Amino acid sequence: ATDKPATDKTLRLAVIEGDGIGHETVPEGLKVLDAALEGSGITVETTPFDLGAGRWHRTGETLTEEDMAALAEHDAILLGAVGDPDVPSGVLERGLLLRLRFGFDHFVNLRPTRLVPGVVSPLADPGDVDFVVVREGTEGPYVGNGGTMREGTQLEVATEVSLNTAVGVERVVRYAFEQAAKRRGRLTLVHKHNVLVHAGHLWRRIVEQVGAEHPDVAVDYLHVDAATIFLVTDPARFDVIVTDNLFGDILTDLAGAISGGIGLAASGNINPTGAFPSMFEPVHGSAPDIAGQGIADPTATVLSVALLLEHLGHDAAADRVRRAVDADLAARTDAAARSTSEIGTALADAVRAL
Amino acid sequence: ATDKPATDKTLRLAVIEGDGIGHETVPEGLKVLDAALEGSGITVETTPFDLGAGRWHRTGETLTEEDMAALAEHDAILLGAVGDPDVPSGVLERGLLLRLRFGFDHFVNLRPTRLVPGVVSPLADPGDVDFVVVREGTEGPYVGNGGTMREGTQLEVATEVSLNTAVGVERVVRYAFEQAAKRRGRLTLVHKHNVLVHAGHLWRRIVEQVGAEHPDVAVDYLHVDAATIFLVTDPARFDVIVTDNLFGDILTDLAGAISGGIGLAASGNINPTGAFPSMFEPVHGSAPDIAGQGIADPTATVLSVALLLEHLGHDAAADRVRRAVDADLAARTDAAARSTSEIGTALADAVRAL
Numbered sequence: 091a092t093d094k095p096a097t098d099k100t101l102r103l104a105v106i107e108g109d110g111i112g113h114e115t116v117p118e119g120l121k122v123l124d125a126a127l128e129g130s131g132i133t134v135e136t137t138p139f140d141l142g143a144g145r146w147h148r149t150g151e152t153l154t155e156e157d158m159a160a161l162a163e164h165d166a167i168l169l170g171a172v173g174d175p176d177v178p179s180g181v182l183e184r185g186l187l188l189r190l191r192f193g194f195d196h197f198v199n200l201r202p203t204r205l206v207p208g209v210v211s212p213l214a215d216p217g218d219v220d221f222v223v224v225r226e227g228t229e230g231p232y233v234g235n236g237g238t239m240r241e242g243t244q245l246e247v248a249t250e251v252s253l254n255t256a257v258g259v260e261r262v263v264r265y266a267f268e269q270a271a272k273r274r275g276r277l278t279l280v281h282k283h284n285v286l287v288h289a290g291h292l293w294r295r296i297v298e299q300v301g302a303e304h305p306d307v308a309v310d311y312l313h314v315d316a317a318t319i320f321l322v323t324d325p326a327r328f329d330v331i332v333t334d335n336l337f338g339d340i341l342t343d344l345a346g347a348i349s350g351g352i353g354l355a356a357s358g359n360i361n362p363t364g365a366f367p368s369m370f371e372p373v374h375g376s377a378p379d380i381a382g383q384g385i386a387d388p389t390a391t392v393l394s395v396a397l398l399l400e401h402l403g404h405d406a407a408a409d410r411v412r413r414a415v416d417a418d419l420a421a422r423t424d425a426a427a428r429s430t431s432e433i434g435t436a437l438a439d440a441v442r443a444l
Numbered sequence: 445a446t447d448k449p450a451t452d453k454t455l456r457l458a459v460i461e462g463d464g465i466g467h468e469t470v471p472e473g474l475k476v477l478d479a480a481l482e483g484s485g486i487t488v489e490t491t492p493f494d495l496g497a498g499r500w501h502r503t504g505e506t507l508t509e510e511d512m513a514a515l516a517e518h519d520a521i522l523l524g525a526v527g528d529p530d531v532p533s534g535v536l537e538r539g540l541l542l543r544l545r546f547g548f549d550h551f552v553n554l555r556p557t558r559l560v561p562g563v564v565s566p567l568a569d570p571g572d573v574d575f576v577v578v579r580e581g582t583e584g585p586y587v588g589n590g591g592t593m594r595e596g597t598q599l600e601v602a603t604e605v606s607l608n609t610a611v612g613v614e615r616v617v618r619y620a621f622e623q624a625a626k627r628r629g630r631l632t633l634v635h636k637h638n639v640l641v642h643a644g645h646l647w648r649r650i651v652e653q654v655g656a657e658h659p660d661v662a663v664d665y666l667h668v669d670a671a672t673i674f675l676v677t678d679p680a681r682f683d684v685i686v687t688d689n690l691f692g693d694i695l696t697d698l699a700g701a702i703s704g705g706i707g708l709a710a711s712g713n714i715n716p717t718g719a720f721p722s723m724f725e726p727v728h729g730s731a732p733d734i735a736g737q738g739i740a741d742p743t744a745t746v747l748s749v750a751l752l753l754e755h756l757g758h759d760a761a762a763d764r765v766r767r768a769v770d771a772d773l774a775a776r777t778d779a780a781a782r783s784t785s786e787i788g789t790a791l792a793d794a795v796r797a798l
């Protein structure tokens with residue numbers, strides 16, 4: 091699944107640095123992207139987009155129709171991180187990040203988890219952790235279908251509606267089965283169908299149906315609560331997890347934590363049809379506490395660049411980026427000893443040398 | 445908050461062994477309960493209730509009006525575990541367990557987590573883990589307000605509605621602040637108010653309002669995804685967590701896992717007003733894989749008995765049960781070496797000796 095044939099000579103990349111450390115990590119991601127495509131004949135043409143807390147503070151705008159139209163003209167989007175503590179909760183999440191994911195129909199939120207040799211896990215005995223979470227990206231409790239009645243009173247009622255459609259579930263489940271078939275042939279559906287019986291039943295039915303087309307893939311099921319237990323007692327059991335938007339959000343932060351921290355966790359918001367540009371972003375936030383100091387680790391952004399390369403069909407380049415990161419992580423003694431740009435430059439150099 | 449003054453001479457206890465290992469662990473819980481109340485002048489009068497998969501298979505009934513009326517005549521309920529693999533998902537969860545919690549308005553689902561010295565955690569460096577999760581028990585995504593349209597077709601739509609009321613949130617938040625005031629004075633609200641803005645806003649507002657009455661309690665907030673990270677990187681930071689029904693379900697399984705497994709996790713479904721009997725149950729399930737072998741660990745049930753004693757005002761007795769469990773856990777070399785009833789008897793003896 092690629093937006094553009096890999097033979098295109100120009101990669102038109104929309105770049106949203108966003109806020110905080112996004113301004114520091116994204117340039118390093120671009121350094122590595124350039125290095126990875128060196129000699130391929132492909133030129134990266136970047137368009138910066140001023141989106142995030144900064145713009146909102148100045149203009150009150152989160153994301154305009156014009157922004158969306160301009161972004162849509164690109165092959166892919168690289169996003170750093172958005173948000174700062176002075177923006178009310180939900181404004182940028184719903185108005186920018188989720189609007190991008192929904193507007194560009196990013197129905198696959200792909201989040202690989204790998205415990206790279208040399209990286210310390212908080213688990214005493216993590217084993218061989220290497221799985222991907224295929225998180226649904228456009229439905230479920232995230233749709234923004236809720237409301238408040240009698241706000242601020244003793245009689246307030248607040249609702250949140252989870253909307254799930256057969257089409258929406260099937261397309262992401264299909265993608266997850268394809269991933270599992272290419273990997274170790276194991277797919278785990280995570281939901282809570284003993285309580286959320288309607289949505290849960292839909293997910294079960296679709297997994298069963300699509301599973302019938304994949305006799306090669308072994309399917310199992312875990313309630314979301316039980317899944318968190320296995321993530322800390324036996325994470326090596328997982329190959330591909332497919333789950334809804336909210337459960338996927340929770341599980342991938344936990345997955346990041348057990349595999350060395352969300353400072354290393356990459357993600358792709360993917361529309362596999364290519365109808366809209368896919369968007370790649372680290373799982374971490376804008377980290378205002380360390381922003382501006384040049385000490386943020388750009389690794390999650392660099393790994394998001396690897397996902398971007400893979401999505402555009404540049405598998406070998408993606409692979410070199412990942413191998414460079416692995417080697418860098420394995421050799422680290424004290425991550426804080428290097429600046430953001432030193433790590434980025436080292437990774438770019440390593441990619442060139444591979 | 446007690447159902448009955450502690451001076452009552454009879455404790456009328458409804459006992460639901462349920463299914464699987466419930467038949468084995470509950471008798472051990474009762475052994476310890478008797479031991480803990482010996483010499484207090486209080487007699488435990490138990491009424492067995494035949495509820496669970498067994499009854500459903502025989503009669504098709506989950507929980508009748510008559511059952512509810514009879515249960516309501518008791519001071520408290522002790523439940524083992526319900527369910528077996530041959531009951532369709534949701535039947536007993538929605539029809540029995542949640543019906544009990546909702547019908548008896550168990551708005552506090554209290555789940556303490558303590559890493560007892562001697563117990564092995566999957567975390568390399570767990571630190572001093574000792575917190576309680578105050579999980580809302582009657583609202584949120586658990587209410588069962590959902591539906592399915594065009595079931596089984598390509599056009600199926602399934603919904604789940606999370607319902608949250610000011611009254612429902614306030615009463616559980618109040619309880620959580622009282623717990624925090626009695627403990628280390630720290631309360632963490634867990635929600636996802638940047639995405640679930642309506643429900644999240646309600647929770648925030650109420651925590652702020654009730655917090656103003658508790659200047660002694662330090663309040664912080666974590667998104668549910670971030671909370672899972674801290675549960676594996678710094679669980680010692682938590683004192684009291686207050687959260688909704690679904691997030692509480694997820695966090696307490698994870699909390700159980702990091703503190704030695706849900707085989708040790710107890711819970712109370714509490715109605716602090718005393719209007720209905722409160723219900724105490726281990727967090728684990730009926731474990732059909734090991735049922736009938738006499739090898740299930742009754743510790744979570746015994747710790748649920750401690751919560752029951754505390755709820756009824758027998759704090760000293762509850763404390764003795766907990767100290768007996770702590771000593772037993774610290775001395776364990778191989779838990780599998782003792783049978784369910786050997787562990788129960790040892791705990792009862794230890795309680796008597798304290």
Ligand SMILES: CC(C)[C@H](C(=O)O)[C@@H](O)C(=O)O
Binds near residue numbers: 184339639
């Ligand atoms: C910032 C927030 C809206 C987002 C989400 O919940 O999806 C984040 O937590 C993530 O996982 O990318």
Ligand SMILES: CC(C)[C@H](C(=O)O)[C@@H](O)C(=O)O
Binds near residue numbers: 284285315537541
């Ligand atoms: C069995 C299920 C309905 C229940 C819940 O989700 O509350 C269980 O997981 C629990 O935590 O007690």
